[in-house]
Amino acid sequence: MSSVSIHALNIRLGAAPILESLDLQVREGEFLVLLGPSGCGKSTLLHSIAGLLDVDEGRIEIGGNDVTWADPKDRGIGMVFQSYALYPTLNVERNLSFGLRIAGVERHEIQRRVQRAASMLQLDSLLDRKPSQLSGGQRQRVAIGRALVRQAQVFLFDEPLSNLDAKLRAELRRELKQLHCELGSTMIYVTHDQVEAMTLASRIAVMRAGRIQQIGTPSQVYDTPANLFVAGFLGSPSMNFIDGELGPRTDDQVSFIAHRLQVPLGLYPFLQCPQPGRKVVLGVRPEHLTLQPPGEASGHGTVTLVEPMGSHAIVWLDDHGRRLAVQAPAGQEPAPGAKVAFHLDPARVSLFDHATQQRL
Amino acid sequence: MSSVSIHALNIRLGAAPILESLDLQVREGEFLVLLGPSGCGKSTLLHSIAGLLDVDEGRIEIGGNDVTWADPKDRGIGMVFQSYALYPTLNVERNLSFGLRIAGVERHEIQRRVQRAASMLQLDSLLDRKPSQLSGGQRQRVAIGRALVRQAQVFLFDEPLSNLDAKLRAELRRELKQLHCELGSTMIYVTHDQVEAMTLASRIAVMRAGRIQQIGTPSQVYDTPANLFVAGFLGSPSMNFIDGELGPRTDDQVSFIAHRLQVPLGLYPFLQCPQPGRKVVLGVRPEHLTLQPPGEASGHGTVTLVEPMGSHAIVWLDDHGRRLAVQAPAGQEPAPGAKVAFHLDPARVSLFDHATQQRL
Amino acid sequence: QTRAEVIHWWTSGGESAAVKELAAAYKAAGGTWVDSAVAGGESARAAAINRIVGGNPSTAAQFNTSKQFHDVIDAGLLNHVDDVAQKNHWDKLLPAPILNSIKVKGHYYAVPVNVHMPAWFWYSKTAFDMAGIKEEPKTAEQLFAALDKLKAAGVVPLAFGGQPWQEKLTFDALLAHLGGADLYLKVYRDRDQKAIQSEAFKQVLLSFKRLKAYVDGGAAGRNWNDATSMVIAGKAGVQIMGDWAKGEFQAARQTAGKEFGCFPGLGPRSPYIIAGDVFVFPKTSDPNAIKAQHLLAATITAPAAQVAFSNRKGSIPIRTDVDASAMDVCAQQGLQVMKDASRHLPNPEMLVSPDIAGVLQDIITKYWNTQQPVDEVVKAIGAAVKG
Amino acid sequence: MSTLTTGLSAARPALPSRARRRRTTTPARWGLYAFLLGAAAFFLLPLYVMLITSVKPMEEIRLGNLFSLPVKMTLEPWAVAWAGACTGLQCEGIRGGFVNSLLIVVPSTAVSIFLGALNGYALSFWRPRGGQWLFGVLLLGAFVPYQVIMFPLVRAFAALSLFGTLPGIVLIHTVFGMPVMTLLFRNYYASIPAELFKAARIDGGGFWRIFLQLMLPMSLPIIVVAVIMQVTGIWNDFILGLVFAGRDHLPMTVQLNNVINTTTGERLYNVNMAATLLTSLVPLVIYLVSGRWFVRGIAAGAVKG
Amino acid sequence: MNRTRRRPVRLHRWAAYTAMLPMAATVLLAYVGTVAWSVRVSMSSSRSLPVDDFVGLAQYSRLFGSDRWLLSLENVALFGVLFIGACLVLGFLLAVCIDQQVAGEGALRTVFLYPYAMSFVATGLIWQWMLNPELGLQASVRSLGFEHFHFDWIVSQDKVMYAVVLAAVWQASGLVMALMLAGLRGIDDSLWKAARLDGIPTWRVYLNIVLPLLGPSIATAVVLLSVSVVKVFDVVVAMTQGGPGVASEVPAKFIMDHLFGRSNIGLASAASTVLLLTVLALLAPWLYARQRAARREAPGGAR
């Protein structure tokens, strides 16, 4: 139940700067999801919060106390390592209980908590295996369990569910959310799974190359991405981007004009006054493109590829050299090669400056 | 370009049987995705195909030759290990090229292939790092690269993309598919990501506790799961299951009857003649439930939770103690607590015997 | 209570038996002998000195009759036994070389235990018979002639162990027997450069090197007793070695005069090199310990103990006024020689410091084993004795 | 050499057992065994000479037929070596020091290995400031012949009243064993994934906990090596035991030395060999049983990637 | 520069500092103190016992005026190179071979290790006998009919060091084997799997992957062997007593001779000081490089 705040954090590994004057405020009891491309510094950030890396510059506070140089064990942290880091000579039960024994927790309390974590993680039958006798996903679960049995102030999860099957992942997601509510701990959670990010996060922070690009609620980040990078990073398949420019103001509204495409922007909440003629990029998510009868069409394209996803399908269109992904309900996909019309929902687009890549 | 076939494979680790008389035929050039819960034996299966594990009983053939006891290097296999197994003392470039050097591939051919793999995996700038200086995702990419530079007959991928961000994952998915088309190699691919499974697979095999439950094309497996386990395992959130029984035959059609719910099964392709009164389980996926105006409703429920997923939302309903997940388009979700009606698409349901759990 | 802890290096079977005689004599005199045996002179001396330094000295400790313990005397770490020496008239009793070693600035700091003569000639009667050698050589010429005959007969003429100390011992034997006592003393005692540069000395060096021709190819590094075994087996003719070699012959059940012969030098006037062992008495003010030290000094030098000890040890007593009848032929011969003080010759270690002795040993061993010209050796020896 | 290298290519530790059985007939495997047996022959030749010498009577030894089997075999040298050979006034063989040797070797080995492991652990994982320098100096100290610095040590031990006591000899072995033990463990810990240490820090593990509960169990193979080294070194030590142990604790090697080392006394080679072989039995037993602790993959499953 | 700010001393390191106290005490008292004492002695005229006069560098000039000392240094250099090289190669090969799940592993390991357990006083004699041309291998082989078989290293001025190396390697390579074996056993099995899949011949894996991974073990072995090189004494004394002549003299024997037999601890201390300085000159750059490498690999002192 502690806030975590990071001020102007700099970390270098070897010669390379990994985190550069990074600022981050995580509120008490918040569930912050960290997103970012592989190698952007997420694990590094978690390690520095945990006190496992020496900070080059900057300050880290947990619960209002400066812990920049405090001992990891004094920070009240539970952590799941991306590489698990299980104790190879201890069996699963011991791996889970190691921290508790150290903390001198009562014997039956230890047993209770280990039991609980084990059953939640479906490890009950594996308690006396050594890590080397477990499958990848089982190891990962032990790593999670080791963090969960601790009643820490702050939990750091580094891709904790990445090697689990979807079903188990969904269950654990729910359990984690529940646990979060129960304990009220602050959680910082790295994941690459969009569903996890969207369902778990109070806020999402998107990182890129050691810097935070945007931080906000899931819907803020998803619906109104702060820049092209964030827009492109979230969502699968990624947002469609269309280069074009702002047209002249007509009827008190500007439009987006591109080759064979015009989108009225009357409903678009500009952050600054739109300058006609400015080069911009329009972004629209596949689910905001719909395949429609030609009457209401925003444009036309040829179907190049259909990817069925079970619950829906992704239809890839070629609109005169522009590649667009459209989400279609399962069972209503056109066949590849078909010429189709599509409709673009003008209320759900994002606009970015072509030069600065920032949201307009 | 070799088929892989496995006959009555038995493998035990320690005392426990891990694979039990497992049969599997993978056709030449096929892209087989292996799905299954954590710890079900997927990695074990791959290791035994690669010849890294001692077979207790059974036979493994690759390209028609019995390789049960052949040396791994003679099987023409490329593999991505779940635990990466990078060579810690070699830098990335060497990790990628080591096998080729040994095979005596020409110097500039090596360079070409390494270049290609590195740029595909976005590792170009990391070529002279040691594995210990890489992030988790970067390591995983090196592991993929090491397999890809080999032009193997059979590729075995053990959760190769699990630690990558969604965007990179989507790109690599596409690249892998392309590579598969180019090389025509047989691929066996373990993943927990449903999108990967659906988009990549020629066929999907679902495993459970060392046995194969169903094998078929993605849509077969997704739409007509062979048993309750498969039905529940695929899809996220999982299929809704409703206990009930078959009603008496009326109008030459039977219906499914449950508490406050009746579904006509006129269109259901029964595998065997339905016996009225039989206890069955009806399965319906969230995307085949729609929130509708009360007129056409199949049932009613109270919204307990709404999970926005970006492109859509999952609405959890409570229908008199039955928990149902419904997929709703983003932006059209009802508020928690609201009473809503839902419609169930009778053409898309699955029926399972309550006792045997097999599809009817 | 006179309890004496004695550090010594007499650990082999015969030596043990000899020590037992001392212990018995000591016990008979009312003392208790506490035995601290440490094999190897260097180890034993190191242990003794470390015990002294550590403040926990033994009652007595063995050294060689030489200058080895003079540093310890200088450091004031030894008790003297003047009382015993005066009472027993050591000055009259003991041979001069021994006295010179144990008496420093008028005080007696050690008690001699025995006399060893390091330069005896041992020969195999079978080998001599085979080579047709009728009698023991009396001159250098006869010696080399005998060696030649042995060689012709197909045996190894000289049984030799190629270890530095054996090489040095052989050289000293030649210096004493071929060069004579005078030259020997001039070189070692007076460090007389003229003597060292003299033709006589050079001849000794050359004769020494001449011996190499009579040595077999496996000599390098050989232990002295392995060389003795060659004589015992009749594979070799002669060995130049100390009187301790007798023990080997005895162990092989050979008797002097029957299977093997011994002679202490060439000719009836040959010098007799005196070496041997002493006990020193580490400093202590504990009156009991001092009493024990005195008692030890007195018992050890008593004639009966001397004979008993030497019979076991293979050495001869430090005094000649003893009953020699129980001794073997070689020992009797030695004791006889000892009676003539003019034939006494101190061993080199009594004349030069251990340090210089070591350097000389290095020079000799190098000379023996390499093609070094004799002039260089002369020069090196000259430089070495200067210190 | 080429047979060797190909010999290796077929065989691997992790080979499936049945596959291995099928491959035992390959020429490569033969090459492997040929090399091992050749090496074993080289190593065993001196032992063979020792053994046959130890059962020959001295007369036969004097004949100098080094490799020939004894004509008249006798076990007496062994009996003499154990219980009859003279080691000074007593002629009770080498058995006298056996208990003393055990009393010295057990605590000395335990303490020196414990401290070495502790130092290595602290240096590898905690890196206290100045630790590397201290270690450098310590390492340098390993090169000092201890005989040279014996005097001040003797004085210091005397001042501490440790000279000539059992704790004294344990301490001196610990002191002289420390450089190598520390080095051994420090370098071993360098190959243990640092993440494990980090995880333990997060779990609240302090210095000692992590050391005792995680690192020591993971150090098994190197502890075996350390035990081999220390047991051998301390068991065979002679000069330190002689100087520091005191009359009442003289180890077996002092007796052994008294049996086999002599300047002007006769040498009973057969007894010497028997005594040497007898003395080395304890280390040999350690070597033989240590194998099961040379465990494979002790850190397996700890980290991914 | 962002590194200039000193890190605050962290409380948690106290345990580490406390644990290092025995080591610090040992270093300061048992090593630094005594070595300083012996350096002091090397500048005195001490003979059997230390005295505290001051003779400057006289002992050193005598030392370097001594043929035997200079020869010792040459010998030990040759010995060191051959001995360390041979032990590493043989030890590594033995470890690798033993690690192939061979039958009788325990017995073989003991066979390779047993020389290490034997006091060299006796085994040196055996080697002396075996290498003796009149008695040992040469004689035996000749008696089998190979009249011209020649193996007389031990009595040859030029080759005696090789004989010493032979016996020393016989004694020490078992320990290197044990060290390497411990290292080999720690290597993750998945590496082997990957390599087998890649079709990499086992010897290449050993050469390119395992060998670098054994770096720390090899470093340990090298230091251990170096220590025994610098201190080599028993082997020489037991086998050759420094001979023939002074052909196999080594520094440690020079030191022991002067320490005990020749009662010149001043010169002995000077010799050991020179040895120590030589070792320092060889060791320091290596330690420094390692430390820098360590700093680079674990940036910011990851903990």
Ligand SMILES: Nc1ncnc2c1ncn2[C@@H]1O[C@H](COP(=O)(O)OP(=O)(O)OP(=O)(O)O)[C@@H](O)[C@H]1O
């Ligand atoms: N050495 C072993 N001894 C006993 N059981 C083992 C051993 N190694 C693995 N297992 C068990 O074998 C089963 C299959 O493991 P495998 O690694 O094949 O699972 P998996 O399907 O790959 O799982 P995941 O998705 O978690 O990677 C697991 O239940 C695991 O606990």
Ligand SMILES: Nc1ncnc2c1ncn2[C@@H]1O[C@H](COP(=O)(O)OP(=O)(O)OP(=O)(O)O)[C@@H](O)[C@H]1O
């Ligand atoms: N020892 C090192 N020396 C130099 N660079 C390093 C070192 N360790 C990591 N890096 C780099 O630091 C960057 C950040 O690594 P980090 O592990 O924090 O990434 P990440 O965001 O967790 O990525 P992933 O999602 O792949 O786990 C990476 O680009 C990595 O290459």
Ligand SMILES: [Mg+2]
């Ligand atoms: Mg990471």
Ligand SMILES: [Mg+2]
């Ligand atoms: Mg797996």
